Amino acid sequence: MLKRVWYKIRPFVPKWFLPGIRWSYRNYMRFYCRSVGLFDRWHLRKTGFSTLPPAPLRYRVHGSPKIEGFLVVGKTCRDDIESTLEQLGKRLVDFSRVLDFGCGCGRTMMWVKEHARHVRFFGTDTDAEAVAWCQACLPFAEFRVNDPLSKLVYPDDQFDLIYGVSVFTQLDEAYQFYWLEELRRVVKPGGVVLLTVLGEHCWQTLGPADQEHLRETGFLFRVTNRMKGIFPEWYQTAYHSQDYVLREFSVYFKVLAYIPRGLSDFQDMVVLQKDGLVST
Numbered sequence: 610m611l612k613r614v615w616y617k618i619r620p621f622v623p624k625w626f627l628p629g630i631r632w633s634y635r636n637y638m639r640f641y642c643r644s645v646g647l648f649d650r651w652h653l654r655k656t657g658f659s660t661l662p663p664a665p666l667r668y669r670v671h672g673s674p675k676i677e678g679f680l681v682v683g684k685t686c687r688d689d690i691e692s693t694l695e696q697l698g699k700r701l702v703d704f705s706r707v708l709d710f711g712c713g714c715g716r717t718m719m720w721v722k723e724h725a726r727h728v729r730f731f732g733t734d735t736d737a738e739a740v741a742w743c744q745a746c747l748p749f750a751e752f753r754v755n756d757p758l759s760k761l762v763y764p765d766d767q768f769d770l771i772y773g774v775s776v777f778t779q780l781d782e783a784y785q786f787y788w789l790e791e792l793r794r795v796v797k798p799g800g801v802v803l804l805t806v807l808g809e810h811c812w813q814t815l816g817p818a819d820q821e822h823l824r825e826t827g828f829l830f831r832v833t834n835r836m837k838g839i840f841p842e843w844y845q846t847a848y849h850s851q852d853y854v855l856r857e858f859s860v861y862f863k864v865l866a867y868i869p870r871g872l873s874d875f876q877d878m879v880v881l882q883k884d885g886l887v888s889t
């Protein structure tokens with residue numbers, strides 16, 4: 610709501626006013642996260658989880674520190690991954706080694722624990738603090754920190770399923786191509802990769818010029834200073850068109866499906882497969 614109002618009034622706000630607004634917003638969010646965090650223990654009892662990521666970590670992946678939304682979205686992500694796999698005639702438990710690429714503080718991973726008897730789960734992220742929480746609190750999976758732009762620690766052909774929820778929504782084009790190549794390296798031949806993107810449904814908050822740019826080129830990397838000091842510089846917002854994804858992602862993978870609003874009824878789900886036979 611606040612975001613929508615901001616996007617509407619922003620063109621009329623004098624430029625010299627912006628740094629002050631950004632500074633106030635960032636500090637307000639820090640204060641807000643701390644205050645929400647004070648009530649975590651009380652909320653925790655209602656959730657059935659013995660522990661949850663602290664409020665600032667929740668805020669970083671979710672845009673809000675509130676526990677209810679964090680849990681609902683995490684569960685929805687797990688459900689949407691499962692129903693996408695169903696369309697391929699598979700279930701999560703049919704895979705033996707699954708990587709959550711850009712796992713953050715485990716918003717999705719928290720919900721797959723019940724499958725851990727059959728599946729080995731792995732998670733990797735650039736956010737060392739989020740990974741440390743996962744390592745301490747989600748012992749059924751193995752977590753690693755990776756650099757923003759260098760090889761993952763895993764050998765070639767390791768995973769039969771990789772999913773990346775809301776990760777390619779943050780990367781510029783050079784990073785995007787780097788990570789498509791790297792994910793292709795670590796997934797097994799015949800293995801499946803699920804990635805989400807901000808497709809046409811998510812363009813509504815953009816101005817006419819940005820939407821026009823997207824219609825023409827299919828890709829937009831939007832840099833703002835709103836989160837300066839909270840997220841790294843390379844971590845911004847990327848939007849995609851379906852045509853662009855089909856064209857560019859197919860250089861690395863076979864595109865099995867493109868499902869508009871396939872994640873949380875908001876982001877688009879891209880279903881990819883590495884060439885070759887599945888080796889189980």
Ligand SMILES: C[S@@+](CC[C@H](N)C(=O)[O-])C[C@H]1O[C@@H](n2cnc3c(N)ncnc32)[C@H](O)[C@@H]1O
Binds near residue numbers: 686
């Ligand atoms: C919006 S959050 C989503 C986190 C998680 N997938 C979820 O759904 O809760 C995006 C995550 O991607 C991570 N990320 C961004 N670029 C990455 C990269 N190159 N390698 C690994 N993680 C990355 C960020 O640190 C962040 O935790």
